[in-house]
Amino acid sequence: MRLLLLGGTKFVGRAVAEEAVARRWEVTALNRGTQPAPEGVRVLLGDRTAEDGLAALGTGEWDAVVDTWSWAPAAVRASARRLNGRVGHYAYVSSRSVYDYPLRPGADETAPVVPAAPDLTGEVPYAEAKRGAELALEEEFGGSALLVRAGLILGPYEDIGRLPWWLNRIARGGPVLAPGPRDLPLQYIDGRDLAAWTLDAVAARLGGPYNVVSPAGHTTMGGLLEACVRATGSDAELRWTDPERILAAGVQPWTELPVWLAPGELYDYLHGCSVARAVAAGLRCRPVAETVEDTWAWLRSIGGDAPQRADRPSVGLDPAREAELLES
Template structure:
């Protein structure tokens, strides 16, 4: 397979490149060249926000494209128009954020989505940006466009810092604020499982929307944090705390306490979606312990500090605020 990656050096794109190379695929990546691509990738330089940013793609043919773009959808529109007729399949890493909020628990791909346009430029809200890109691909590629609506993505190379924050905090040891309930079901996907499914789906020419995240309850909050304790070898003591007490203290779920959400509308939106379609199309999810152990090994290999995307806020709870909550 000849794969074109639009991106290929960041979190998801990098792991897709590594997985494709491991399969013996020929991989070309277009990006700005600000980070090195995995060895073996043929790199083309281009900035998709510039007037001539796609010039390097003026010639060439590929079996499949994987696109991880997250900003103004006009960039996806332009690449789709340029590549139509020269690629056999176009997979786009979209997001479950495209669904209209609030979302009924267990909702699938037929749920209502936000309004958007493929022609939007400049600063565009995340949900509208992803949905606009979907519309652009549907217009150009129809059934040859795969819309992979990813949920929470964790694993090695994470550049938002959710699982890395928990690992580093637990590695420090001592009492750790553990947001309850302990058996709270989580919905996430290991980036390597996401990459493997994307490439399988590209080879099979799957089209249309898929909620691309593991089943809700594949792991619980307790299983995730206990796996962090084991992986780091820490003496950390997880102190499980009721959601009501955490919220009353003004702690922000998802950002100050990454991954975690208190039960309610937002929890249902992000941790309780249907993934039957993706599972039926071959999605397989590894155990949470494997995700945690691999992420910890990667963190140690780079000195413990995870890279940080400039367009996302830093996550994690201030130690003084945590201590105050633990004192009760």
Template sequence: MRLLLLGGTEFVGRAVAEAALARGWEVTALNRGTRPAPEGVRVLHGDRTAEGGLAALATGEWDAVVDTWSWAPAAVRDSARLLNGRIGHYAYVSSRSVYDYPLTSGAGEAAAVVDSSPDLTGEVPYAEAKRGAELALEAEFGGSALLARAGLILGPYEDIGRLPWWLNRIARGGPVLAPGPRDLPLQYIDVRDLAGWLLDAVAARLAGPYNVVSPSGHATMGELLDACVRAAGPAAELRWTDPEKILAAGVAPWTELPIWLAPGELYDFLHTGSVERALAAGLRCRPVAETVEDTWAWLRSIGGEAPQRADRPPVGLDPEREVELLK
């Protein structure tokens, strides 16, 4: 298989490239050349937001495209137009954020989505950016493109810092503010499971939207943090705290306490979606302990500091604030 990778090779793109190379696929990536691609990837240079930025793709044919673009959807529109007729299949890593909020617990791919346009440029809110890209592909390929609506993505090379923050915090030891309830079901996807499913899906030419995330409860908040303690900080003491107390103290879920959301509308939106369609199409999710252990091994291999995406603010609770809250 000849695979063209668009949208970067830092996190999801890297996992896709490495998985494809391991299968013996030929991988080409378009990027700006600011950071190295995985060894074995043929690199073409171009900036999708600049005039003439797709010139490197003017010739060539590929069996499949995997596009992870997260910004203005016009870039996906232009790529699709340029490549149509020279590719076998187009897969886009979208997001469950495209669904209209609030979302009924257990909702599937038929749920209502946000309004958007494939022609948007400049700074576009995340949900509208992802939905606009979906619309661009639907217009260009008539429903034959794959729309992989991923949820929370964790694993090695994470460049947002959610799981790395928990690992580094627990590695420091001492009392740790652990947001309850301990048995709160989580819904996420290991980046390598997402990549493997994407490659199987493009080989099978799956089309349309799929929620690509683990079943809700594949792990709980307690299981996740217990795995972090075993991997990174056996001296840490998890202090489980009721969500009502955390919210009353003004702590921001998801950002100050990454991954965690208190039970309610936003929790239902992000942690209770239906994934029956993806499971029927072969999605398999590894144990949470493996995700945690491998992420910790990667962090140690790079000195402990995870890379940070420029378009996302750092996450995590300030240490002094945590001490005050624990008191």
């Protein structure tokens, strides 16, 4: 397979590049060249935010393209128009954020989505940006474009900082504020499993939207944090704390306590979708222990500090606030 990657040096794009190279696909990546691409990837320089930033794609044909763009959808519209007729299949890593809030538990790909437009430029909210990009591809390719609606993504190369924060916090040891309930089911996807499923789907020429995240309950909050304790080998003591007490203290779920949400509408929205369609199309998710151990190994290999996306706020609970909650 001749694969074109739009990106290919960070988190999901890097995982896709490495998976494709491992399959002995011929991989070309268009990016700004600010970070090295994985070995075996041919790089074309281009900045999708610049005028004529797609000039390097003026010639060439590919069996498929994988696009991970997360900003204004006009860039996806431009790449779709430039490549239409020269790529066999177009896959876009979208997001479950395109769904209109709230969602009923177990909602599938037919759930209502947020309003958006394919030609938006400038600063565009994340959900509208992802949905607008989907519309741009539907406009150019109809229902044949693959829309990979990923949920929470964890694993090596993570540049949001969620799992890295938990690993580094637990590695410090001592009492750790663990947000309950301990058996709270989670939905997430290892970036490498997302990459493998996407390339399988590309090879099978699947089209339309797919929720790509683990089945509900693939692990729990307890399973995740206990895996972090085992991976780091620390003496951390997980002190499970009721959601009501955490919320009453003004602690922000998802940001101050990454991954975690208290049971309720937002939890149902982010941790309760149906993935039956993706599972039927071959989605397989590795055990949480493997994701945690590999992320910890990667963190140690780079000195412990995970890269941080400039367009996302840093995550994690201030140590003084944590200590105060543990003592109260």
